Amino acid sequence: MRPLRAVSTVPDDDADLMGRVKAGDPAGAEGLFSRYAGPILGFTERMLGSRAEAEEVTQDVFLKMITRCEQYDGRASVSTWLFAIAANACRDRLRSAWRTTSVPLEAVPEPKGEGSIEGGLLQKEQRRVVRAALDRLTREQREALLLARYQGMPYAEVARTLGISEGAVKTRVFRAVETLRALFAEEGGPSWTAARS
Amino acid sequence: MDCREVLETALARTAGEPADTRQAELEHHLERCESCRRAAAALDETWERIGLPEPDVSIAFRERTIGRMQEALARRNVVSFRPRTWWRPVLQAAALLVTGVGGFLLARASAPPADFPAAAVERAGTPSVAVVSERQLDASRVALDLSGNPRLLNVAFRPSAGDGRLSISFDVTTRYHVSGRAEDRAVAALLAYVVDAGAATEGARGRAIDLVSRELGERAAASPEIVEVLVRTLKDDGNPGVRKKAAEALVQLPPSPAIRDALALALRRDTNPAVRMIAVEGLAKAATTLRDPLSIETLREKAGDETEPGFVRVKAASALREIPL
Numbered sequence: 124m125r126p127l128r129a130v131s132t133v134p135d136d137d138a139d140l141m142g143r144v145k146a147g148d149p150a151g152a153e154g155l156f157s158r159y160a161g162p163i164l165g166f167t168e169r170m171l172g173s174r175a176e177a178e179e180v181t182q183d184v185f186l187k188m189i190t191r192c193e194q195y196d197g198r199a200s201v202s203t204w205l206f207a208i209a210a211n212a213c214r215d216r217l218r219s220a221w222r223t224t225s226v227p228l229e230a231v232p233e234p235k236g237e238g239s240i241e242g243g244l245l246q247k248e249q250r251r252v253v254r255a256a257l258d259r260l261t262r263e264q265r266e267a268l269l270l271a272r273y274q275g276m277p278y279a280e281v282a283r284t285l286g287i288s289e290g291a292v293k294t295r296v297f298r299a300v301e302t303l304r305a306l307f308a309e310e311g312g313p314s315w316t317a318a319r320s
Numbered sequence: 321m322d323c324r325e326v327l328e329t330a331l332a333r334t335a336g337e338p339a340d341t342r343q344a345e346l347e348h349h350l351e352r353c354e355s356c357r358r359a360a361a362a363l364d365e366t367w368e369r370i371g372l373p374e375p376d377v378s379i380a381f382r383e384r385t386i387g388r389m390q391e392a393l394a395r396r397n398v399v400s401f402r403p404r405t406w407w408r409p410v411l412q413a414a415a416l417l418v419t420g421v422g423g424f425l426l427a428r429a430s431a432p433p434a435d436f437p438a439a440a441v442e443r444a445g446t447p448s449v450a451v452v453s454e455r456q457l458d459a460s461r462v463a464l465d466l467s468g469n470p471r472l473l474n475v476a477f478r479p480s481a482g483d484g485r486l487s488i489s490f491d492v493t494t495r496y497h498v499s500g501r502a503e504d505r506a507v508a509a510l511l512a513y514v515v516d517a518g519a520a521t522e523g524a525r526g527r528a529i530d531l532v533s534r535e536l537g538e539r540a541a542a543s544p545e546i547v548e549v550l551v552r553t554l555k556d557d558g559n560p561g562v563r564k565k566a567a568e569a570l571v572q573l574p575p576s577p578a579i580r581d582a583l584a585l586a587l588r589r590d591t592n593p594a595v596r597m598i599a600v601e602g603l604a605k606a607a608t609t610l611r612d613p614l615s616i617e618t619l620r621e622k623a624g625d626e627t628e629p630g631f632v633r634v635k636a637a638s639a640l641r642e643i644p645l
Contacts, residue, residue: 147393
């Protein structure tokens with residue numbers, strides 16, 4: 124029941140694109156951006172709780188991909204390498220004293236037209252409940268769960284991305300889901316229908 | 321396998337991990353242990369329930385990031401300069417031309433800046449520092465002090481075109497750390513510049529506004545540059561989160577006609593209800609302090625506006641009730 128296998132399904136293509144980045148070809152960078160911008164933005168947004176900060180961090184990830192591409196030695200997949208950069212950047216942000224504690228930007232809805240608010244109400248409620256619950260996990264649990272659940276990474280790849288053992292991933296993911304289960308039970312369960320991705 | 325191990329393994333299986341050699345043991349345990357069966361089912365259900373769609377990558381974000389990547393690639397593609405033997409005499413000549421320049425640079429450092437916003441010019445007697453993106457130097461009039469060993473990037477040469485003048489171009493990356501009190505004019509001017517245009521991302525603009533709100537609070541009113549830039553940001557910024565922060569910062573300031581007008585405009589025209597809610601707060605404050613008919617009228621208009629979401633109308637009506645008329 125692995126949800127998403129968009130990440131690391133085509134390691135050869137990724138390596139080829141990375142080779143083009145190393146050769147200075149913008150099409151290589153654009154190809155990797157198209158493939159991983161969404162997943163990395165999703166990861167950073169759920170880690171940081173702010174769309175604006177997530178975009179900033181995601182942009183940094185792709186700029187680092189260019190400035191540090193010579194450091195990529197092909198031992199890990201490109202996606203593992205990119206997510207490791209993203210995870211480190213999120214940790215730095217979360218540690219930073221400058222980080223704002225105000226309401227996240229995505230809490231400010233931007234109406235997109237007639238009926239869109241009502242139409243998306245259920246989905247917004249679902250997001251709100253899940254995001255609030257994710258915020259209550261420890262940083263370690265959250266990053267392991269986000270990679271395993273939303274990026275569809277096998278535990279071994281999560282372990283390589285975060286620089287921890289596979290056993291630690293298994294425990295962190297378990298504790299995260301167990302905590303969420305308890306939170307939902309405490310609050311009477313989320314009021315939305317389960318979304319299957 | 322104890323119960324805890326069983327649940328961890330069962331969840332790993334739900335997550336898509338391949339079955340290992342202990343699969344049979346897991347199945348056997350689950351068959352026998354009712355509480356583990358229930359707990360494993362609850363974990364499965366939670367795993368399914370936390371599914372969220374992937375966020376959209378906006379076109380603006382995509383274009384901005386790809387543009388930056390292309391710039392970064394272009395910078396990286398420049399072959400770093402390695403002096404060759406035949407260039408050495410030219411470089412020596414250039415070095416002769418540029419030694420002794422330190423005095424000029426020091427003199428430049430105390431001259432009025434050309435490219436920094438006028439607001440950054442300090443009081444008479446305070447030396448100012450120009451933060452510039454490009455500088456042209458005439459080697460016949462100045463010398464360069466390279467004793468700080470700056471790292472020269474993107475070095476390019478243009479041979480002399482008959483007049484005997486050759487040209488050497490390069491980039492030097494310099495990081496500035498500007499520190500000072502919130503009331504120092506240079507700090508206020510720099511914050512205003514970052515909020516206005518100097519910073520490339522919404523995040524940086526938002527954080528600059530946060531800093532203004534947190535560190536300056538009401539004192540920001542003493543800095544016309546900051547008030548002006550907050551008003552402009554509330555009116556024109558494309559990001560609703562940044563506009564909301566600008567509105568929050570303005571509401572903290574003592575009401576003035578300029579602030580009132582900006583909030584009234586936001587209440588009438590801003591597409592984002594959260595921004596309009598903050599504008600209601602600010603107008604209520606302006607109406608109370610300035611006894612201002614325009615603020616009261618705008619609030620009345622919104623309180624009865626059927627097209628507004630209920631929470632904005634209620635907020636406007638409550639604000640009106642609290643204004644001592």
